[in-house]
Amino acid sequence: EYALCKIFIGNIALGELHLDFFNVNIILSYTILGVDMDTEIIKLYHCNEEKKINCFIEEDELIFSENVQDDNWAGQGMYFWDNVGNALYWKKQKMSHVSPDENVLIAECMLFLDRDYFCDLTNFEEEKKFEKMIEKMSSHQISTNESLGQKIDFLCSKFGYKVIKLFGDYPSTPQTDFLNSRNVTNRIKVIYCIKRGCSDILKSRRLKDDE
Numbered sequence: 001e002y003a004l005c006k007i008f009i010g011n012i013a014l015g016e017l018h019l020d021f022f023n024v025n026i027i028l029s030y031t032i033l034g035v036d037m038d039t040e041i042i043k044l045y046h047c048n049e050e051k052k053i054n055c056f057i058e059e060d061e062l063i064f065s066e067n068v069q070d071d072n073w074a075g076q077g078m079y080f081w082d083n084v085g086n087a088l089y090w091k092k093q094k095m096s097h098v099s100p101d102e103n104v105l106i107a108e109c110m111l112f113l114d115r116d117y118f119c120d121l122t123n124f125e126e127e128k129k130f131e132k133m134i135e136k137m138s139s140h141q142i143s144t145n146e147s148l149g150q151k152i153d154f155l156c157s158k159f160g161y162k163v164i165k166l167f168g169d170y171p172s173t174p175q176t177d178f179l180n181s182r183n184v185t186n187r188i189k190v191i192y193c194i195k196r197g198c199s200d201i202l203k204s205r206r207l208k209d210d211e
Contacts (some may be wrong), residue, residue: 047094077195105209165192173187
């Protein structure tokens, strides 16, 4: 593996492989660090004030959302976009709500996803499974009338889920004439929520270069 690594890095230096920072880390993680091949690696983006972004990158801390609407989303945790376009969209939204002397930045990282600790609410079969879990425990542990975020937080604390994936509806998203179809939209966005105590599954953190 060490020899393979030397050859791989040598080829990169010679320009024979044209891979970006994240692809290099993915390959080295699988071959050198012994990452389970069943682990998925997903590139994610987070937008926030400069101080919080620097803390996330330099101190390996999570930036927990403190929004009063979290109960209508995935509950407590740090929220991420799955593409840079959505992060840039959110950056524009945040910049309109911060003071002129504050800077808003985008961080990018890699999520090392173990599906044993993954709640995928974009999958209807998964959604039905979690609904049945809540119903079974509703008589003595949690009410089915609780908010989505409270139910997700309960399941995460009960069963150790670390990552929640969901769709978010953003009807105000700008859309070009290119998507001139009633069946296609860019207003449904994929969101990941990383739960408390799971900072170690986010690797290769860095600032996203300005577009």
